[in-house]
Structures are given as structure tokens and as C-alpha cells.
Amino acid sequence: MTIAPRARPAGARALRTLWAITVVLPLAGLAIMAMQAWQGTLDAAEERVGRTAEMLREHALRAFEAQEIAIAAAESRVVGMTWEEIRASQPLHDFLLALDAVTPAAGGVTLVDPSGRFAASSTTGFPTPPIDVTGRDYVAAHPAGSGVREAPTIGKVVTSRSVGVLIFPMARSRRRPDGLGDGGIVVATLWPHYFQAFYRSILETPGDTVVLFRLDGAVLAAVPEPPNPEAAALPAAMGPLLSQLRRGTQGRLVQGESPVDGQPRLTAFRRVPGHDVGVAYGLSTAGLVADWRRQMLFPVMSAIAAMLLLGTVTYWAERALRARAAAEARSRTAERQATMGLLAGGLAHDFGNITQSVMAAAVLLAKHAENPARVRQVASHLGRHAERATALSRRMLDTTRRNGLGSEAQGPVDLGVAMRELAQLLDSTLGAGIRVRCEVTGPLHAAPSVDRAELETALINLAANARDAMKRGGTITISAARFAIPPRPADAPDLPPGDYIRLSVRDEGEGMPPAAIARLGEPFFTTKPEGQGTGLGLAMVAAFLRGAGGALAAESAPGQGTTIHLIVPAG
Structure with missing residues (x-):
């Protein structure tokens, strides 16, 4: 037995899936590209921010080293001099002026005596006025008799009392012969605006920030410039990070809310080697987003184009599917009409025979009107013909109603009743020499998915084909049997496991060759002559x-007739 392939035509579900793919696929691709682009943007930004922070650290280190050289030179110049000699030395004053001139970041070089007053300074004329700076933090950090640290103390930002501009000092104790501090200090000052000018020149976006700070949180220089530079300090939330830098951590990268100003940034922190000072560069996230958006412009346009293209293809596919469905509906209507025409032709032939019999009976009644026995005999024949005509009309009417347009399945079909009724109708309408036998006994219920009208149309079509195959007449046998398909591997091409009913239509015609059987159910294939x-x-x-x-x-086999099986799910 050859089973026709189970094709799976596209339907509403396939169209919904196609429309979903039209939208979801480009959007999913765009989302993946967006995440990859953002991660790439972030990775590149982290690398840039790290490099910038390293550059800032080197810049600060070079500036501090230059000031340390100036401090060392001043210390060397006054070795063996008393503070009175320092105050009275014009050559020392000129030396300090020359030293100041060769250090562009410097705001001046000053020697402060143990009483906390200027003894000599490049920021004043000669003789140097005794400006009192005893209240400064960098002075208080070097009392007489204290040990001398190699690294200078870096003071907070203050307004210079000699020149009236913002500075922050680097100070180291002047050594006495025993190696301890004598209470005086050598100070080299730096200008915050020197650092700020450099910081502004390297900003990647206008919203970025740069901060030079002491590890106790005091801000030395910053861009944007704080409103009160002398009191500027990092927020208390920076405490843990500053502690890490004091303990020796050389750098940190913080993504998200910046601990410096609370804004969303990518911030890199670095400690300046040899000093209790750090530097931070904060890249504005808004700049990253703008860069990411520029990168996503082409993918977004591509995704829109893909959706438009897929949408156009889907639209035309839907139109084609609807046109196909309409054509199939018209074909079904035409097939039903042809089926009804076939039944109507046979019915007309039968009614013609009945009409002839009625006319003959009328002649007999007129001829034997005086013979009551003969009249009763003819009347009995007329009654049987009327009953036959009534039965034919009722069966034809039931079939045409079920095969009308818009018919629907109305619950499980009792195939036993349906096949017997259809066989009686076909036996009367397929023409002379064609007999239809029904070998269906007992109830056989099909599944609700089987529409009776469609099933009857299919059987009438098969009966008509069987009649055409029997040129010299013969018997068409309609039978039905229930059977079960056992479980089989999921990739088997046949029907899934379950209970089925096999409806068979067998003829006594010429049969079909294997090549024709292989093309069974193929659209537009027929074994009938052209036309x-x-x-x-x-x-x-x-x-x-x-x-x-x-x-x-x-x-089927040539010369042995053909049996067509309709296999439907059992109810």
C-alpha cells in the first residue's frame, strides 16, 4: 500500500511566526550588536581612561620632582649660613630668583625661619619682608628637632601672602648639624592654575573631570575648578578608596557613580609615587553613550532595512497564501458542484425511468378503467415508483445540504450510517451497468476533525473515478475497518501512533501502473485522456x-482494479 506524502502547507500559524521573525530577528540582532558595541565602547574607554590617568600621574610626578630639585638646590646654597646671614644675602636672593625662573610650574622658592617668618623669597623684593606664615599646615608639620623626611610635605591650597594668588606648597625641614630639623623650612610653591591649564587641554569631553588631591582628601587642583579652592575636599565617601591608596594601592578603576562628584562616570585613580598625593580622571558616561550611539547608527539603519525587507516579503507571502486559499476554496466549490452535477445527472436518469413508468401506468389505467383488479394492480406499481422517487429525493437533498458552501463538522461522524446512505444514492445515480455495494456493518465513529460533507464529497469523487475506470461496467465496493498504528520512531514519515479508520473504494477497472500510484494526490496529475x-x-x-x-x-496493478484508501482518525 502506497501512502501519499504528508505535506504541511503554510497556514495562519506559519504567517504569525513569519511576522514575528520579521520583527524579532532584526531586533534580536540589533540588541546583540548593541550589547557588543557598548561593551567594546566601555573596554576602549577603560583603556583610554587608564592611559590618561597614567599620563596625569607622570605629569604630577615631573612637576614635584622639579620642585624637589629646587628645594635641594636652595638647601645646598644655604649650608653653613645662619638665618641672619640668609636674611642679609643679596646673592642668595638673586639665586632664588634664578631658580624660580627655570621651573615653570613654580610659584616661588622661599626660606622660612624657625619663627615662621620669611627669611628669603623669590616672590618678594630684597630685603625680604618678614611675612608671618606660622598658621600654615606645612609650617606646623616641621617643628624644631623633628626628623627630616626625604619627601617634602605638600600643604593645602592657600592664597599666597606675598603675591596674593592661589598656591600649594612643598616644604622640607632645614637640617642642622645633628641631622634633625632646626625649625626652619625650605618651601617651593606650585600654582594650581598651571595644573588646571594642562588638565583642560587633555579632556576628552567637556563633561570630564580631573582632580589632583592629597591622600587625606584635600583637593590641590581640579577641573572644573571648585568654587572655594582653599576649602575644597573630596567627599567622605572617598574614605575607603583613599585608605587603599595610602596602603600602597597604585590605582583603581570605578565605573558608575563617581565617588568624586556623584555623577555617572568611568573614573581612574592613580597614586603619585613617593608622595601622599593621588590623581583621578573621570570620563563622562554621556560621552560614552554619544560614542555608542554613533557606532549604532549603521546597525540601526540596517535593522530597519531588514525589517522593511522581511516585512515586504512576508506581506507578499501572506497575499500569495490568501490567494492560494481563495483558489483552493473556489476549487472545492467547483468540485462540489461537479459532484452535485454527477448526482443530478444520475438522478435525472432515474427520475426519467420513473416518469416513463408513471406514463405507462396512466395508459394502463385508462385502458382498464372498468377492471377494478387491474386498476389496483397498476396503482400498486405507481405507489412503489412514488416511494422510490421520494427516497431518491430525500437522499439527494441530504447530500446536497451537507455539501453546501459553508458546511462545518458537527461532532463525530458515524461512518457506518453515512457510507450506507451514500452507497444507496450512488447505486442509483452512477449510471447503468454500475452497481455500488456497501460492506460496512456496525457503528464506526470518526474523530470530530473529520467533516462529513468533505468526506462524502471525497467518496463521490472516488466513486466517479471508479465508474470512469470501468468502461464495461462493474461493481464498486465501499468498505470500512478500524485499525491501530503502533508507536514508531519520531522520524518515521508515516502517520503518528493512534486509532484510525480505513475507508476503501475498490473498482474492477483496468488498474494503474506503479508510476501513477507514486504520483497519487499530486495536483494536476491525471490518468484520464486530455480534456x-x-x-x-x-x-x-x-x-x-x-x-x-x-x-x-x-x-493497484494493471488489469486488477484499484483500491483507494481514505485513512481518518477514529473517534
């Missing part, structure tokens, strides 16, 4: 069976 068949009948039968969850099968 006598469309090749759509069996194709529509196969489509109906697929929709009902069944299959079309056939057995």
Missing part, C-alpha cells in the same frame, strides 16, 4: 485528509 480530467480531484481529497489528520493511500 476529461483536471487532476485536482485526488489532490483535494489528499488535502482534506491531511487537514483531518489522516492520509490517502492506494493499491
Whole structure:
């Protein structure tokens, strides 16, 4: 037995899936590209921020080293001099002026005596006025008799009392012969605006920040410039990070809310080697987002183009599917009309015979009107013909109603009743020399997915084909049997496991060769002579069976007749 392939035509679900793919696929691709682009932007930004922070650290280190050299030179110049000699030395004053001139970041070089007053300074004329700076933090950090640290103390930002501009000092104790501090200090000052000018020149975006700070949180220089530079300090939330830098951590990278100003930034921190000072560069996240958006412009346009292209393809596919569905509906209507025409032709022939019998009976009644016995005999014949005509009319009316447009399945079909009624109708309408025998006994209920009207149309189509195959007449046998398909591997191409009913239509015609059996149910294929068949009948039968969850099968051999099997799910 050959089973026609179970094709899976596209339907509403396939269209919904296609529309979903039209939108979801480009958006999913865009989302993946967006995440990759953002991660790439972030990775590149982290690398840039790290490099910038390293550059800032080196810049600060070079500036501090230059000031340390100036301090060392001043210390060397006054070795062996008393503070009175320092105050009175014009050559020392000139030396300090020259030293100041060769250090562009410097705000001046000053020697402060143990009483906290200027003894000599490049920021004043000669003789140097005794400006009192005893209240400064960098002075208080070097009392007489204290040890001398190699690294200078870096003081907070203050307004210079000699020149009236903002500075922050680097100070180291002047050594006495025993190696301890004598209470005086050598100070080299730096200008915050020197650092700020450099910081502004390297900003990647206007919203970025740069901060030079002491590890106790005091801000030395910053961009943007704080409103009160002398009191500027990092927020208390920076405490843990400053502690890490004091303990020796050389750098940190913080993503998200900046601990410096609370704004969303990518911030890199570095400690300046040899000093209790750090530097931070904060890259504005807004700049990253702008860069990411520029990168995403082409992918977004591509995704829109892809959605438009897929949408256009889907739209035309939907139109084609609807047109196909409409054509199939028209073909089904035409097939039903052809079926009804076939039944009507046979019915007309039968009614012609009945009419002839009625006319003959009328002649006999007129001829034997005086013979009551003969009249009763003729009347009995008329009654039987009337009953036959009534039965034919009722069966024809029931079939045409079920096969009308818009018919729907109305619950499980009792195939036993349906096949017997249809066989009686076909036996009367397929023409002379054709007999239809029904070998269906007992109830056989099909699944609700099997529409009776569609099933009757399919059987009438098969009966008509069987009649055409029997040129000299013969018997068409309609039978039905229940069977079960056992479980089989999921990749088997046949019907899934379950209970089925096999409806068979067998003729005594010429049969079909294997090549024709292999093309069973193929649209526009027919074994009839040209002009006598469309090749759509069996194709529509196969489509109906697929929709009902069944299959079309056939057995045939040349000269041995053909049996067509309609396999439908059992109820």
C-alpha cells in the first residue's frame, strides 16, 4: 500500500511566526550588536581612561620632582649660613630668583625661619619682608628637632601672602648639624592654575573631570575648578578608596557613580609615587553613550532595512497564501458542484425511468378503467415508483445540504450510517451497468476533525473515478475497518501512533501502473485522456485528509482494479 506524502502547507500559524521573525530577528540582532558595541565602547574607554590617568600621574610626578630639585638646590646654597646671614644675602636672593625662573610650574622658592617668618623669597623684593606664615599646615608639620623626611610635605591650597594668588606648597625641614630639623623650612610653591591649564587641554569631553588631591582628601587642583579652592575636599565617601591608596594601592578603576562628584562616570585613580598625593580622571558616561550611539547608527539603519525587507516579503507571502486559499476554496466549490452535477445527472436518469413508468401506468389505467383488479394492480406499481422517487429525493437533498458552501463538522461522524446512505444514492445515480455495494456493518465513529460533507464529497469523487475506470461496467465496493498504528520512531514519515479508520473504494477497472500510484494526490496529475480530467480531484481529497489528520493511500496493478484508501482518525 502506497501512502501519499504528508505535506504541511503554510497556514495562519506559519504567517504569525513569519511576522514575528520579521520583527524579532532584526531586533534580536540589533540588541546583540548593541550589547557588543557598548561593551567594546566601555573596554576602549577603560583603556583610554587608564592611559590618561597614567599620563596625569607622570605629569604630577615631573612637576614635584622639579620642585624637589629646587628645594635641594636652595638647601645646598644655604649650608653653613645662619638665618641672619640668609636674611642679609643679596646673592642668595638673586639665586632664588634664578631658580624660580627655570621651573615653570613654580610659584616661588622661599626660606622660612624657625619663627615662621620669611627669611628669603623669590616672590618678594630684597630685603625680604618678614611675612608671618606660622598658621600654615606645612609650617606646623616641621617643628624644631623633628626628623627630616626625604619627601617634602605638600600643604593645602592657600592664597599666597606675598603675591596674593592661589598656591600649594612643598616644604622640607632645614637640617642642622645633628641631622634633625632646626625649625626652619625650605618651601617651593606650585600654582594650581598651571595644573588646571594642562588638565583642560587633555579632556576628552567637556563633561570630564580631573582632580589632583592629597591622600587625606584635600583637593590641590581640579577641573572644573571648585568654587572655594582653599576649602575644597573630596567627599567622605572617598574614605575607603583613599585608605587603599595610602596602603600602597597604585590605582583603581570605578565605573558608575563617581565617588568624586556623584555623577555617572568611568573614573581612574592613580597614586603619585613617593608622595601622599593621588590623581583621578573621570570620563563622562554621556560621552560614552554619544560614542555608542554613533557606532549604532549603521546597525540601526540596517535593522530597519531588514525589517522593511522581511516585512515586504512576508506581506507578499501572506497575499500569495490568501490567494492560494481563495483558489483552493473556489476549487472545492467547483468540485462540489461537479459532484452535485454527477448526482443530478444520475438522478435525472432515474427520475426519467420513473416518469416513463408513471406514463405507462396512466395508459394502463385508462385502458382498464372498468377492471377494478387491474386498476389496483397498476396503482400498486405507481405507489412503489412514488416511494422510490421520494427516497431518491430525500437522499439527494441530504447530500446536497451537507455539501453546501459553508458546511462545518458537527461532532463525530458515524461512518457506518453515512457510507450506507451514500452507497444507496450512488447505486442509483452512477449510471447503468454500475452497481455500488456497501460492506460496512456496525457503528464506526470518526474523530470530530473529520467533516462529513468533505468526506462524502471525497467518496463521490472516488466513486466517479471508479465508474470512469470501468468502461464495461462493474461493481464498486465501499468498505470500512478500524485499525491501530503502533508507536514508531519520531522520524518515521508515516502517520503518528493512534486509532484510525480505513475507508476503501475498490473498482474492477483496468488498474494503474506503479508510476501513477507514486504520483497519487499530486495536483494536476491525471490518468484520464486530455480534456476529461483536471487532476485536482485526488489532490483535494489528499488535502482534506491531511487537514483531518489522516492520509490517502492506494493499491493497484494493471488489469486488477484499484483500491483507494481514505485513512481518518477514529473517534
